[in-house]
Amino acid sequence: PSSQDHALPLMERYVDYCDSGTVRRTVRSSQNVAMVFFRVHTVGSSFTLTVRKPINPFPCNIISQTPEGSFTMVIP
Structure with missing residues (x-):
């Protein structure tokens, strides 16, 4: 959500796992x-x-920014 729709700033809502093994x-x-x-x-x-x-x-409904790819929603 945009900063207008969320109480926390973007950097506090973003988690980066790059190169973390x-x-x-x-x-x-x-x-x-x-x-x-x-x-x-x-x-x-x-x-x-x-x-x-x-x-x-x-x-x-499921939200997707692209119509491409394979997505599976599994509901136990």
Whole structure:
């Protein structure tokens, strides 16, 4: 969200994991949406992202800035 829509400044809402090796860290979104930007530098490399969310009987639509790519939303 823009600075008008969020109480915290952008730099306090941004987490960068570049070149940090194997990281197991929890990050909590303070609003109802979170965005992940990624780049895989080496063919065959990968990463895992786990998302946990509270049960919501009236979920909103999925938000994506691009129509390209493969996205799977798994709801346990």
